[in-house]
Amino acid sequence: MNDAQALPIVPIVRNAILEILDGRLVGLYVYGSLVSGDFEPDVSDVDLIAVLDDEPDRSLARRLSAMHQGIVRAAPEWDDRIEVDYVSSSGLADCRTAPTTIARVSPGEPLHLIRAGRDFLLDWYPARQDGVALVGPPIATLIPSIPESDYLEEVRSYLASFRTRLDEDASAGSQAYAILTMCRGVYALTDGVRLSKRAAALRARDEFPRWGRLIDLALAWRDRRWEADQPDASSSEPETRAFIQEMADLIGLR
Secondary structure, X not given: XXXXXXXXXXXXXHHHHHHHHOOOEEEEEXXXXXHHOOOOOOXXXXXXXXXXXXXXXXXXXXXXXXXXXXXXXXXHHHOOOEEEXXXXXXXXXXXXXXXXXXXXXXXXXXXXXEEEOHHHHHHHHHHHHHOEEEEOOOHHHOOOOOOHHHHHHHHHHHHHHHHHHOOOOOOHHHHHHHHHHHHHHHHHHHHOOOOOHHHHHHHHHHHOHHHHHHHHHHHHHHHOOOOOOXXXXXXXXXXXXXXXXXXXXXXXXX
């Protein structure tokens, strides 16, 4: 058993997926913090890609949704902490040139069908670099080579969206996600490194002391996101917007 499978929830999800897909599964892969060594047991999500022999449809999506609801009932501590992209092998093969329909379940979103375009290079690129096979061939045989420049272009576009996507009444969790994602993106674009949210935040806190208190708040909000009693973050929203704008200016976002 590899390190990724040592986490008890991973074989539970793997076995449930194998049962539902019943011969349609080409490969199943875990990537992200669980394989990079940055996994935080009480905070981090588990990121997976399930590769199918054909695009998922509404019928399969309903079955997958019921399966994920069953996993959460059996292991409620993993509610909103499992992310899986169900994508066809042909869709992955053409991921740089054409959109494809995938089924996706992720924190804050129930399983649903979505069109995945080049913006999903944010998933496919790190998965190809570091993904570990739970079922099937090495993931690099299913995802074509992706130039780092393509990946960084999508990072840049994603960061640019935070200047307008934050609601005026953004929750503590939404603000924490924006702040920590900006920290990670800054170092991806300036230094070409993929840091964990916590590592990027700690580095940014040292390099931008003006924002130290806000970054510490973001880490605290992230660590507390499962608690029922969430802090009121309304007073910090203008400061969060100012941080996002300053980081955007730093990396030359237009």
